[in-house]
Amino acid sequence: MNLTLEQIQDFKGKYPKQIWSLFFSEMWERFCFYGMRGMLVFFMISQLKFDDEQANLQYGATQAFVYAFTFVGGLFADKILGFRKSLFWGGLLMIVGSLILATNPHDYFFLGISFTVVGTGFFKPNISTMVGKLYKSGDSRTDAGFSLFYAGINLGALLGGYLCIAIGKGEMLSGLIPEHKRWNVAFGLAAIVMVISLVNFIFTQRQLGPIGLQPQRLNADGTFSALAKWNEYSVYILSLIFVPLIMIMVSVPQYTDYFMWTVGPLTLIYLFYEMTKVTSSERNKLWAALVFIIFSIVFWGIYEQSGGSLSIFAANNLNKDLLGLDPNGVNNSGGAFFIIFLAPIVGLLWIWLSKRKLEPNTLIKFGLGFIFLGLGYYVLFATKFFATLQGITSLNIFTIALLVITFGELCLSPIGLSIMTKLSTEKLQGMMMGMWFLASAYGQYVAGQIGAGMAKVKTGANNYDALITYTDGYKQLGLYALIAGVVLILISPLVKKLMQEVR
Numbered sequence: 001m002n003l004t005l006e007q008i009q010d011f012k013g014k015y016p017k018q019i020w021s022l023f024f025s026e027m028w029e030r031f032c033f034y035g036m037r038g039m040l041v042f043f044m045i046s047q048l049k050f051d052d053e054q055a056n057l058q059y060g061a062t063q064a065f066v067y068a069f070t071f072v073g074g075l076f077a078d079k080i081l082g083f084r085k086s087l088f089w090g091g092l093l094m095i096v097g098s099l100i101l102a103t104n105p106h107d108y109f110f111l112g113i114s115f116t117v118v119g120t121g122f123f124k125p126n127i128s129t130m131v132g133k134l135y136k137s138g139d140s141r142t143d144a145g146f147s148l149f150y151a152g153i154n155l156g157a158l159l160g161g162y163l164c165i166a167i168g169k170g171e172m173l174s175g176l177i178p179e180h181k182r183w184n185v186a187f188g189l190a191a192i193v194m195v196i197s198l199v200n201f202i203f204t205q206r207q208l209g210p211i212g213l214q215p216q217r218l219n220a221d222g223t224f225s226a227l228a229k230w231n232e233y234s235v236y237i238l239s240l241i242f243v244p245l246i247m248i249m250v251s252v253p254q255y256t257d258y259f260m261w262t263v264g265p266l267t268l269i270y271l272f273y274e275m276t277k278v279t280s281s282e283r284n285k286l287w288a289a290l291v292f293i294i295f296s297i298v299f300w301g302i303y304e305q306s307g308g309s310l311s312i313f314a315a316n317n318l319n320k321d322l323l324g325l326d327p328n329g330v331n332n333s334g335g336a337f338f339i340i341f342l343a344p345i346v347g348l349l350w351i352w353l354s355k356r357k358l359e360p361n362t363l364i365k366f367g368l369g370f371i372f373l374g375l376g377y378y379v380l381f382a383t384k385f386f387a388t389l390q391g392i393t394s395l396n397i398f399t400i401a402l403l404v405i406t407f408g409e410l411c412l413s414p415i416g417l418s419i420m421t422k423l424s425t426e427k428l429q430g431m432m433m434g435m436w437f438l439a440s441a442y443g444q445y446v447a448g449q450i451g452a453g454m455a456k457v458k459t460g461a462n463n464y465d466a467l468i469t470y471t472d473g474y475k476q477l478g479l480y481a482l483i484a485g486v487v488l489i490l491i492s493p494l495v496k497k498l499m500q501e502v503r
Contacts, residue, residue, distance in 0.1 A: 003209035009136045016134045018211075019145055021204035023152035025087075026127050028197035030156030032094055032190040033124075035164030036101075036116060037063070038332030039186060041311040042165060047106060047183065052455030054253075056308045060448010061256035062113055063307065065246055067441035068263070069121030074129075074437075076122070076239075080231050083126040083212035084205060089236065090122025091198040098191030102184050112187070114247040118239055126212070133211045150343060154336040161332030162325075164189055171326040253448075260445050267435060274428055281500060282425045288498035289423040289432055291491075293439045295366060298484050299412060300443020301450060302373060302477045303405065306331060308451035309470060310380075314398070317387070317467045322395040330395060334402040339410065346410045362415055362499075363492035369412030370485030376405030377478030384471040391463030408481075423499065450477070 008016060040062060044055040077086035097115030100108050131149050135142040166172040168186035170179065177185050205212075214232070217225050249255045271290070275283050310331050318327035353359040360368065379401035387393040424432040454473040461469060 003207065005133075005210050008134060008207075008209050008211065009139070011134075014141055015145055015148060018134055018204065018207050019131060019148060021200060021207065022127060022131055023149055025197045025201045025204060026149065027152040027156035028193040028200070029091065029094070029123055029127075030153050031160030032098065032156075032194040032197070033116075033120060033160070034157040034332065034336070035160030035186070035190045035193075036098070036113075037307050038161045038165045038311070038328065039168055039183075040113075041308055042315055042328060043105065043109075043168065043183065045312065045315075048109060052309075052312055053452045055312070056448050056451030056455055057253040058250065058448075059308045060445050060451070061250045061253050062117065063304065063444035063448070064256060064260065064441045065117050065250060066120050066124075067437050067444055068259075069117055069242075069246075070124050070437045071121075072242075073121035073124070074126065076235050077126045077129075079215065080227065080235050081122075082214035083130050084201075084208070085214060085232070086122045087126045087130075087201065087212070088198060089239070090119045090124075090126075091194055091201070093119030093239070094123065095119075095191050095194045095198070098187055098194060102188035102191055105183050105187055110247045110251045111243075114243045114250060117246050117250070118242050122239070130208070130212045147343065147347060151340055154339045154343075157336035158333045158340065160190070160193070161336060162329035165332055166326045166329045169326065169328065171329070256445065260442065263438070264442060267438060271435070278425055278428075284498040285423040285500065286425070286428070286432075288495050289420060289435075291495050291498075292366065292419055292423075293435055295370075295484060295488055296412070296436070296439045297442045297446060298480070299370060299373065299408075300440055301446030302377065302481050303409065304444055304447035305451060305474075305477070306335065308447055309454050309473070312451075312455070313467075313470050316463060317383075317391055317393055317470070318395045318398055319392050320395060322399055325395070327395050327398070330399060331402075334399055335406050335409065338403050338406040342406060342410060346407075361492070361496065362419055363495055364489060365411045365415060367485045367489035367492065369408045369410075370481050370488060372408030372411060373405055374478040374481030374485060376401045376403075376408060377474045377481060379404055381471045381475035381478060384468060387464065387467055389464060391465070391467040393467065 008018065011017070041055045041059050044050040044058060045052065050058065073086060073090060077083050081089065093115050097112045097117075097119060099112075100115060101112035105112065128149070131145060132142070135145060163172065164186045167177070167189065168183045170177075170182055173185075174182070214227065217227055249259060271286070275286055278286070311328060314327040314331040320327065322330060350359050379397065383393040383397045383401070386397055420432050420436045450473075454470055
């Protein structure tokens, strides 16, 4: 079906029909990603016999490279592959990585993870871009489309985050799967759903018209021609070369340290150089964007304990007083569950406040995000008051903390990409989006460092002492989040001036 872009964008009703197919492709990819993410720390400790500190450092390194590589994947998609081929290539790499882990997760753990990191970098940034292309510029239905798409992301995270870890631990299907094959099946499940995602996308392509096709070369006479095939093949070869490099960087956390301490400063220096070439008004907006980027590192550094220290806490210090559910499964999928139900309600709340001219501006929402995050970590601290002498506490209270933290995510996360596009100059949009993803990478890296710091204190302690160490650490993180939120709200008048007409 050779649809034109105008035919696709001239749809009737609330949603274009193509969005449902993209919804399911993204849902199954997120199942794979969050399923893998939720298993990392627990698998490293229980199967690879890493200590808690090392597992947290490895987790932070892995997640940092996932987010850093989205910048590389997006760049290759823009310049050479196009969104469709980039997405498909990334999906294939994720399948290969999952199959390696399903075959022999103990011996080839870092190899499988490295394929997944590179694959996610090609897949993650591009399907969202195709959703945006389904709408004309200024179409008021765009936000509703992205809200639906966001629900798909979280539905995948909910299913994958719970099922994979529960199967690996033997909490589900233990009567059907031999004990020595549980982790193989758990990683294999991630591969199966990724195959479903790609098969679904193959059929979706027929309805996408020109959206996501490979870019063409502009000739001197003004016509366009296809890029030379060697460009495309070079990307495939280069991305395969990245795999062993990522494997070395991830398996030795010190190399990740060198990478993070080098890339960040160099990126800032380049940004400052570019800022000398823009107008004073544009420069002020870029300074405002930098404020959002810096605070987002702090937010994700605290928030992303879910895959690191909270995974260890859930395994060792939580009971099953919430419907008999597995604590690690709840830790991995609870946030996604709450987002599915709360995102529409929070969206309606902003609309209701806007009609009464009471809706907080972007900076205040960012500040509220930190405050809810801090309050959630104080609830995590409060789990110590429900603990037994064996260091086991209530999963119910832990889940309430996830609920409060989710309110914080909803105040901050949906705004970030939007505000970057509004504050960037036309020529620096790609770079600023890259910096936003790089900030996420730094947040993941910081999360690993924080988790490792808490684990280091815990060495040699019994389970009750470990619980006290972790909950006291969460209290500190809660305090830092509250301070960051208050600071952001206090400086909001200054940053609003820098933002000018952007709201």
